[in-house]
Amino acid sequence: MLRKTLAALLLGAAAINTAQAADASLTIDIPALQVAEYHRPYIAAWLMPEGGREVTNLALWYQMDDKREGEKWLKDLRQWWRRSGRSLEMPVDGFTGATRAPGEHRIALGDAFSGLGPGEYTLYVEASREVGGRELLRLPFSWPVTEAATLKARGDSELGSVVLELAP
Amino acid sequence: MQRKTLLTTLLILALPLSAQAHRVWLLPAATVLSGDAPWVTFDAAVSNDVFYFNHHPLQPAAFTATAPDGSEIPLQNTHVGKHRGTFDLQLLQPGTYRVSMASSGLRARWEDENGERHFWPGRGETPAPGDFERKVPRDAKNLEVSRASRRVETWVTAGAPTDSALAPSGDGLEMHAHTHPNDLYSGETARFQFLIDGQPAEGTEVTLIPDGVRYRDSQEEMTFTADAEGFIAVTWPQAGRYWLEAEYQDDRAAAPATTRQGIYVVTLEVLPL
Numbered sequence: 315m316l317r318k319t320l321a322a323l324l325l326g327a328a329a330i331n332t333a334q335a336a337d338a339s340l341t342i343d344i345p346a347l348q349v350a351e352y353h354r355p356y357i358a359a360w361l362m363p364e365g366g367r368e369v370t371n372l373a374l375w376y377q378m379d380d381k382r383e384g385e386k387w388l389k390d391l392r393q394w395w396r397r398s399g400r401s402l403e404m405p406v407d408g409f410t411g412a413t414r415a416p417g418e419h420r421i422a423l424g425d426a427f428s429g430l431g432p433g434e435y436t437l438y439v440e441a442s443r444e445v446g447g448r449e450l451l452r453l454p455f456s457w458p459v460t461e462a463a464t465l466k467a468r469g470d471s472e473l474g475s476v477v478l479e480l481a482p
Numbered sequence: 483m484q485r486k487t488l489l490t491t492l493l494i495l496a497l498p499l500s501a502q503a504h505r506v507w508l509l510p511a512a513t514v515l516s517g518d519a520p521w522v523t524f525d526a527a528v529s530n531d532v533f534y535f536n537h538h539p540l541q542p543a544a545f546t547a548t549a550p551d552g553s554e555i556p557l558q559n560t561h562v563g564k565h566r567g568t569f570d571l572q573l574l575q576p577g578t579y580r581v582s583m584a585s586s587g588l589r590a591r592w593e594d595e596n597g598e599r600h601f602w603p604g605r606g607e608t609p610a611p612g613d614f615e616r617k618v619p620r621d622a623k624n625l626e627v628s629r630a631s632r633r634v635e636t637w638v639t640a641g642a643p644t645d646s647a648l649a650p651s652g653d654g655l656e657m658h659a660h661t662h663p664n665d666l667y668s669g670e671t672a673r674f675q676f677l678i679d680g681q682p683a684e685g686t687e688v689t690l691i692p693d694g695v696r697y698r699d700s701q702e703e704m705t706f707t708a709d710a711e712g713f714i715a716v717t718w719p720q721a722g723r724y725w726l727e728a729e730y731q732d733d734r735a736a737a738p739a740t741t742r743q744g745i746y747v748v749t750l751e752v753l754p755l
Contacts, residue, residue, distance in 0.1 A: 386517035392753055395516060396665070400642040404518075 655744020
């Protein structure tokens, strides 16, 4: 009896799991830097299909001010600027926000990934800091996944760890 | 406009038309710009050392800036110093802007009965209409008449690059950038087509020199010869600014000229991937 209940419970859990939409999240660690003059970095996260040019923007953190002066430096996210930014009408809704302080920042990507067709992709995270450096990290992945997967990359200077968590 | 044409002509004639001459250049502070109506500043000069101001200024008034919609926009805060001319542009429209100085015209040289050589137009002389007929003796010994063109230019882009400012004029030696000149990245290959009076300029000799000659022992110049369709393909060895000069000459000039000559100079910026 007990055994049967357990099996039923397990089955139920499995059913709940398949009923859930596939999910994804990205955690970006902004390192605390001991420098004389520190400004929070501009950060862009986006993904592109392998061999394709179509960009899905996931996050853009930059100086958002009334005079729109912060847009002057968006080109310093130079890979993102080339692939997407320069063709956008700023400001854009949905994925933009203010710059973030050092520490870990988790972004839920469920909405962005729900519209993603099956295939090979690369997720990019680019950071550029005023009077600082610039760094670009790449995380190649396949979508969808059959089991939960955690992909990691680590920056050397402007970015700490970048973690992409994928759930089936 | 009349004044600008005159000034440009004067300026260009004052510059020797030969490979041994000093190098002429127009250097933008940036070629890829973001933000609302960004400003960009330019330096224009003549020197032996590419992108170092140490010899002679170019006059801002000789340059014309063309917006993505084809309109001419004003050069602002112009200044002429001992070694460089400077000006600013505000890029109110998104897209690609062309900034150029161009001229073309007849030149002649001949010998008189004493074997003395003569040139027209003379140094610093601005030809008026009809001067060629009045001043060049058509029956002189060893008379050579050429149609010479010179263009010095660059491009800058606010937002996404556009193609309207890349269209060739059809006059003189020009570069038609099939790879957008404000979308150049190290390790990638760009294709540029050279045209003489709008037609492929086969055999155009092209020299490219990367910025920073002061900090190395050689020019590190790259040379190319345009193919039958006027094309060269450049794979950028490194990011940075490049000075490109192209020269062309042939014997297919419209009368009264017997030869055509063209000099073309452009500054290109290559970004790191």
